[in-house]
Amino acid sequence: MTHNALAMMLDEMWVDYISMTPHAQKIVDLLAAKGETIINDHIALRTFNHPSVNINVLSKPFLELGYQRKGKYEFEEKQLDATHFEHEDKALPKIFISELRLESFSQSLQAKIDELIESVDKEVWANPKLSYSGRPWELSRQEYELLKEESEYCAWVAALGYRPNHFTIFVNALKNFSELSDLNQFLKEEGFSLNNSGGEIKGSKAVFLEQSSTLADSTEVRLSDDTLRIPSCYFEFAKRYVMENGELYQGFVAKSADKIFESTEGSQ
Template sequence: MNTETFFAELWRDYTSITPQAELIKQIFAKTDGEVINDHVAFRTFANTPLQLDNLEPLILSLGYERQDSYNFEAKKLRAYSFIHTDPKAPKIFVSELLIDQLSEESQAIIGKYTQQIEAKELDLSVFWSGRHWEMPSFEEYQTLMAETEYGAWLLAIGVRVNHFTVSVNHLTSSETLQDVLRRVKEAGFAVNTVGGEVKGTPADLLEQGSTMADRQAFEFAGGETHEIPTCFYEFALRHADIEKNLYQGFIAANADKIFESTNAA
């Protein structure tokens, strides 16, 4: 599978539960033509057959190389970022929840379901495979939400792309991230305000913003149906360093706030 097919499959799955993304993309397509994707992100569970280190070889098989690693102590996560040899290919960010750092109650809930994951050879379709376990009860979902929104989201939604990202650098109609977010809000979409609408500064070399996640009704174990957050759309503006090279990495402090785009509130 080549990268073009890979991202086409991701977009198909992503927009099936994130209809806002296609609508927002069209807003910018009308003024800019092609809308370039800066990066995508995924979530998974550590210490399972779907752990980060098992997913990495699949990403490398597409021509990527590991760019950097990150730790988010407060959220109990670790992550890798990947960059392709082709500079036009979107970057990839994959994080995993360090389950053993959670409370015993949360570990028990997650373990009940992750033990259902079949240990088998993985292929690239795992990135749009969804849940590998039964749907939890809404009570379990709420219990996890109180400690780890990330874990609750992942248990209900499964392994699939968490967000795509508009490259603001490639937009000709909007030069600032503030203007991009203004257009998104004027179109009726909510924006993540945690830490401010714009996360990061030109001095950090990366400015990021995002919508709040779409919501969709899911039937939980026991038959209860509830509307919960799915995925969101991000916007990134990269700046040049002192050597005039456009920054290609990620800022942990920014990403920490972007994670909250899937908050239920």
């Protein structure tokens, strides 16, 4: 029963994700047409380090369905902390949850996020579908713009709420693309825009992980006083390497992920 509940949750997260990221489905379809079977390496979620909705709150449904807490990461430039979770069934995707350090920003930003969170019924935070439930509060265009001045990440969560920020193709499982650079070239030839921040490929064999990503799609968001088109979500690609102990590296590289976060700063 637990496995069925988890499979349903992951399927529903994918449906929400492609509603915001139509180019991800196009890429899956293109690869499937080449005979590829797509394996999802990880799903990323964003939140704030507010006690009502921090990593501990967002991870609870996953822990109850068999996930375990693994690596922890710090992103000083963007003032984020993150934790990744793994299931004992290694065929299931890892869950990567990051949270914004609210105390690192202005009093006005902290007060606004507190106000947004406090405006929501507490039952919402206990919803097992919280991670793909969307935006639970009202937000004006001016509020969005003010938050964005301090943190693009903060404005993204404030405007789009709780939903997968990206899914990730496990490149090791692809038959036609032995190198991440080959996959990137194929995607560019098919008209997809990639994130070049810090180089097209983040990481290296030396750190046991290479990553690349598309630029985010854009989506129309209905705010309390306006409709605004903003960057939504993106698709990531990860190639993992075998460590000295003979095991495939399962963690993340903070320096690389820092640049991957910037995929929502542009759009397809």
